[in-house]
Amino acid sequence: MKILPSEITPYKNYINRRKFIKSSIAAGVFIGASTTLKASHLAEDNPFNSQLDESDTLNTFEDITTYNNFYEFGMGKTDPSENSSNFNPKPWSISLEGLINYPQVLDLEKILNKVTIEDRVYRLRCVEAWSMVIPWQGFPLAEIIKIADPLSSAKYIQFVTVFRPEEMPGQKRRLLPWPYVEGLRMDEAMHPLTILSTGLYGHDLLNQSGAPIRLVVPWKYGFKSIKSVTTIKFVDKQPDATWSMLAPSEYGFYSNVNNNVDHPRWSQGTERRIGEFKRRKTLMFNGYEEEVSYMYEGMDLKKYY
DSSP states (O other): OOOOGGGOOEEEOOOOHHHHHHHHHHHOOOOOOOOEEEOOOOSTTOTTGGGSOTTOOOOOHHHHHHSOOOGGGOSSSSHHHHHOTTOOOOSOEEEEEESBSOOEEEEHHHHHHHSOOEEEEEEEEETTTEEEEEEEEEEEHHHHHHHHOBOTTOOEEEEEEOOOTTTOGGGGTTTSOSSOEEEEEHHHHHSTTOEEEEEETTEEOOGGGTTTOEEEOTTBBGGGSOOSEEEEEEESSOOOOHHHHHOTTTSOSSOBOOTTSOBTTBOSSEEEETTOSSOEEOOGGGGTHHHHGGGGTTOOTTTOO
């Protein structure tokens, strides 16, 4: 799908991830960037390359929007971009349910009026041993959690994807049990790295990327980043998650990127960045070990994979 120049929207410069996390944890505030730029779809000569870690290169807009896992539109990597044109992401609402003080249905536009949209450059690591570096737009999931005001008994959050087989042809087939569901522990959901994304590369999310809103948890495998979220449930027990239900020996609930735990059918010790030919070593927690490892202290990460 080509983007016309008239469709390119201005947006803030990308913040430095590590500086952001350190300052947000210390001060409890979110740092916005002051420079506005036009979206660029080229990985080289890109205005946000300075925000990348030394070993990373931003993937192109074409990479990110034509090589996807979104089984609601088909099993192939190009199926989502080819089969999602009939999906209508507007208007959109999210239902907040479960162990909360304020159950409600929120209109997405009203949500976006209450939160600060920021730009984050995150790595995405897929269990099939490929990865990308993506400039996301979004806001901390914690902002939605504050609106819901969970009870002390709420220990986990479950997310549910929209079910529209008339618009999502993959849902007409028994590829997976529909609708797709995922879950996080409450501390994972509250972590400042965890965001709900509404766009990338300065654009609203395209249908194949999870429009209009998706979860992004950068230290976990990509299938945890559930797309087209329509329901958020607060529960007291570990919730069902689609791939953990289907193949528990291959896809654990936590699904943290751990180069020491191989998938039964392939190694997770190395990965291939889309656009590169040489494989690179997989980093523990996808390179976010400094920021998130404290949440798993004392856990056997080979058992709770």
